Amino acid sequence: MLYKTDNLIIGTSGGADSMSLLNFLYDYNLKINKFNLIAVHVNHCLRNEESDRDAKFVEDFCMNKNIKLYIKKIDIKKIAKEKKIGLEECGRNVRYSIFNDFSLKYENSKIATAHTLSDSMETFFLNLIRGGNLKSLIGIPPVRKDIIRPLIFISREEIEFYCKFNNIKYVTDSSNFDRNYNRNKVRLDIVPVLKKINPSFNSIFKRFINNIFQEEEYLDNISQKIYLNTKLENQKFNIKNLKNLDVCIKKRVIFKILKDFSENIESKHVNLALKSIENNINYINLSCDIKIKLENEILELRKSKIDKKLVWKYKFNKINDLREINKIFLVKKILENFKKYDLKNLVDINKIENLKDVLFRNRRPEDIFCPINRNITKKVKKFFNELKIDKNLRNTLVFLAEKNNVIWIENIGVSEKYKIDENTKKAFFIYQTKNNVQNL
Template sequence: MHKFEEKVLNTIKKYELLSNDETIVVGVSGGADSMALLVSLISIGYTCIVAHINHQIRGDEADNDQKYVEEFCLSNNIMCYSEKIDVVKISMEQKISLEMAGRNVRYNFFEKVLNKTSAQKIAVAHNKNDCVETTIFNLIRGSSLSGLKGINAKNRNVIRPLIECSREEIVEYLDFKSVDFKIDKTNLCNDYTRNKIRNKIIPLMKEINPGVVDTIYSNSKIIEEENNFIKGCVSEYTKIYVKQTDNAVFLDTSCYNKFNNSIKSRLIIYCIEKAIGKHIELTKKHVEIISNLSNGKMFALENNGLTITNNYGILCFKVDFEKTVDFSHLICDEKGVLSDKNDCMFDIRFVSFDEIKNFNEATYICIDNINKPIYIRNRKKGDKIKILNVGTKKVKDIFIDKKVQKDLRDKISLIATDDEVLAICNFNVSQKCLVDEYSKKILMIKTND
């Protein structure tokens, strides 16, 4: 067995990437990394199925890469699935970067092949250099500790058997095996940050330390160990300070004075990932903004459809925050005749004083002195209500005093005429509409469950 194959096998055993009887979908572009991955896995004795995506970005070059992969598989009796997908079009339609669109397309296709063939794992060709480039990239842009650990050897059913192999070892192995490979010329273009790191920054670093790739990789593994330890600690804290419902995650910030910034940051990242259901990398700046969010303020991670709101010391992490649509429905006209088009969400009718068993079960208002059409609506800017023994008060201030979450305030129903708020459902009734045993026209407004 060649030393390169031994190294790949040791990586597989070290990280428990594969069992002997598993079938692998191998992502193969035709480049050096993926060809070395395919050849080494087959040489070790694994059953491999090739998946190739033609991104339709490089014209004839991309077509030649596809042809090469298909012919290599045919001549070596390897099952191969290939597909052409217009990644540029997808990038424009979804308004995401070309790199992100390409990545999404590849992994979706790999999963498709996995399900079709009943394979167990997906192998991709990230190597030691890729890991180092990721660490440097995250260091430059600003990252939490987890971003400096580079690339994981395993992520669920996606494995990276070449993660401890350098690019030089890969090319040397292919030369020994007399296996050709294709060169993606876009990797030589320094318009992309990662290419600048690969083609400019790392060569400069090698002038100072020829073994810089190994050094940074080793450091990234130390960071990974430290990261896993802290992660375990945070996991215990989440049981105390984090709550989750069907559509939101809540973090009690009263714990802030007990922890340093590192733990606070981890709790925030944990809540974000729980809310959106996937791992993301956040910059230190983002974490600081969320950590310092003042009461009533909101911060959005728009790419993930997530909003974070501070509601009186509780951070609420919620996906797909929907802005409440303004509503207004006529309840009764100026003569006190009920509208026959009342919203089915509400039970609205006249009742007698004797029918009222519990004033907390619904909102009851006396309209004996109201000679205008009455509506049920959500709040408007500047709304005020006159409350007994309190005086006139802004509806907004009432919500603040009652500690009503900011994203719920526009969903609370108000009973009003064109120029006056008569009641805030389930909260307050205007002084002029209070019900007593002398009330003749008592209107009941109740939300249907």
């Protein structure tokens, strides 16, 4: 988990789980002196004085142990309302966005979260209730990219024993007992019944999850080999041998094929593609931006034509969940070491701070843009024609703009007018997350 790690960013709420993790890593690091520990506490501003109490508790602990701490105070209720999503989802998105910001700030870093076996169990049942696939039933993985979860096989009972044995104090979040949240219903109502039926349920669940993981890994390896054998050039796939496979493998291969084209693939898209293949349907639109062409057992993925009347826009925020096109863009404020970042995605803050109504949006007919390193302003349409950008793709690109003045374009970068230069003191770094933040 900690191979080649210099900086360890630890999500710290102040609860029993996170305080156990922080305390353990602190003690462990005293012995090996390998990591720079960085605690990050996110105050969601949802529980008034209780939220402030939690932040103060974490602050006092870190000060006593001389652990570097960052506290971020975020109005989650306001953001959730703007984005029209639930508080739980919004809070998770914001937390991971903040953790990711710090992982970019500190080189050779990993993010440690205090998820436990109990959290994984809750996730398992929530995914089961929603009708998830085999992979979703694995629960919360111990490692995903640069995120590690050292406590994922430790139960809540073991955490509480560890805290008591080591005299570790912690705070309790009163919202954990609010049954308006489905996760709390699972933890408070469903899991206790199962443990009453079988007191060894924790051990059984661990064994069950391990079995699922092994089967999932085996099936994924098989489907990956088949997927690679089908792959041709230019988003084309030879599916001649796909029809004879078991439906389980078929769906997995189709998922990989579609994932090659778009990050936002759901089971409904896989089922539609499977229907197209089995019934020899030549053309089918899978979503607002993906179309399948099937001819002579060659499957080709194309961009669907987007309705030009579809107009969307979002305020310029740290997290920009562009739901019309299933993309999430994050914005990070940079104060130094600009060369570490992709320069074309850096926007000089001083050059845009006096602009009003800066928005993330799709393109407009009147848009103008000044290409980088070219001191000429031209119509975006003409600029796209010069670059020979696919017409189906143009309406899916994300713009940062004020009125018709385009500041930045997805995949192209910043305007000459707003790029950083030798006088730049601060900049915004714009980047897209490959996975939905909530699934990190």
